[in-house]
Amino acid sequence: ANLVLLPGDGIGPETTAAAVAVLRAIATRHAHDFVFTEHAIGGCAIDATGAALPAATRAACLQADAVLLGAVGGPKWSDPATPARPEQGLLQLRAALGVFANLRPVRVHPRAAALSPIKPERLAGVDLLFVRELTGGSYFGARTRDAASASDECRYTVVEIERVLRRAFDLARGRRGRVTSIDKANVLETSRLWRETAVRVAADYPDVVLEHQLVDSMAMLLLTRPADYDVLVTENLFGDILTDEAAVLAGSLGLLPSASLGDGRRGLYEPIHGSAPDIAGRGVANPIGSILSAALLLRHSLGLESEAREIEVAVDAVLDANELPRDLGGQAGTQDITAAVLAALA
């Protein structure tokens, strides 16, 4: 398989290297042939080429079986009044790959739960899968700006809404059979179209239970009753906010992976944490989000379910064994955690 690596900025190169080490171990053990090619994105790409998503990077990703991304951005490329440029490379890449469904699983390891600001009794049994629409809405709508005003348009077509909802319903079938669709249908027209489409799609899934929640209520319910939900599906901006909120349940951002999928098998995989410039280059970043993103890559783009499970089981074993990274209150560095995962795999 042809795997493109986009380490990006900040801690991205360190966490991506950890995930690659794990993928190489899996390849050796199972005699898979993974070819890695590295390309620039984000701030380092701006420095090297002037573009946050250079043409060569874009072309390589479009020919890959899967793309593993580290993180983009940092103070070097962001003026506080107008942050943005490295992140544009990521948005362009999502659009170029057509990865409209961003999957963010949130499971809570007991060791990490101790670090969560949420009381442990609320976290028992939490196993969420967010499906965030990733290539539409106000992230990609028309914008205007003049001296006196600005605007952003949130536009959704039925086609865009339906395909991401179907992905959520399909995923719910392999889980607990519940979909919660999140919108602001008491105010927004796009949300009313979203809700109507959800009702229509649900008719094709009589085995799945559909529930609607308003985004403001959901921001509360995620904290008061997190174990009650299974698959949660929502539009791009609501998903951005709610998935970061839900990450708090897991105790640390550093643990959480994501997979962005389109119609085919090709996907874009990235940990949900950012480039963390404050700790970059110091060997202390937690690589687990990136390692678990590699597991999602094996599962969703390469169809290697049992290899994906091996990685997930190994990560759980490392967390069980008290080998904790800094963000979970331990002392283990990036290489310590990587070595521990490799040892648990062996």
Place this chain on the structure above:
Amino acid sequence: ANLVLLPGDGIGPETTAAAVAVLRAIATRHAHDFVFTEHAIGGCAIDATGAALPAATRAACLQADAVLLGAVGGPKWSDPATPARPEQGLLQLRAALGVFANLRPVRVHPRAAALSPIKPERLAGVDLLFVRELTGGSYFGARTRDAASASDECRYTVVEIERVLRRAFDLARGRRGRVTSIDKANVLETSRLWRETAVRVAADYPDVVLEHQLVDSMAMLLLTRPADYDVLVTENLFGDILTDEAAVLAGSLGLLPSASLGDGRRGLYEPIHGSAPDIAGRGVANPIGSILSAALLLRHSLGLESEAREIEVAVDAVLDANELPRDLGGQAGTQDITAAVLAALA
């Protein structure tokens, strides 16, 4: 003072009656002359007149010194695929009154904190004041809808952004002198205008510290470091989501008040909870959110700061004394709590 009451739907009439009893007690004790006039809004107004905001209600509110609202909405008027109609009355009223700044204080009483899903050590010292922009953004933008797509426009003028930011900075001066401005400036044009305007306004407030946060990060920080924030200011939709999330800190929605203010003194006051149709008419609703909204009314529309403080101190005493409503795990009904607040005032 001429006070318009809009009890609305569900538990609104019960909680509003409690707040009126408290306001009458304050009037008697301090020899103020409060004249109350009641009008219909929301679902009950649709039933009576066909309109969620009848012309008579609108006219009365425009002549009032302040408006105290209960809650609007309920399943009777909401088809699940298109919830909305009673809520439109509230949106129309906010626009008619020009109340662009929605103030939502979040303090955490220790008794209520025990009910919060957040660990108590994170809640120590939490004292937030949200200032949510209330009459702009995608709540009031152009919408389109056809068979294949829908759109909502989020538009902000510099004037709209600047006036709500100035309100936040003014309020921060009377508090701990910190403003956190929340946006999505790495993606949205309206957010970039928001951020630039915040930087410019801050120059007029050298005594106030301005910090920017992205809305997704803020959704985490609210839970991981809630005691670090003072005044938080943001646009309408982000404010809708984040204020509901922040309500979880306080242990129950039932405790939290809000004040919506424009340029003059006239304001619209409402608890942040909804109409709670499941418990309506049973005498068990927690009236504290409405009673504390009445305190905000005295403070912001009538300039009666010490009377407002009397109510707040009385509410704290009731919570201290173990007289707890159902939503806080106690047995006290609406009238028990109201009587206890009146007794604490006396």
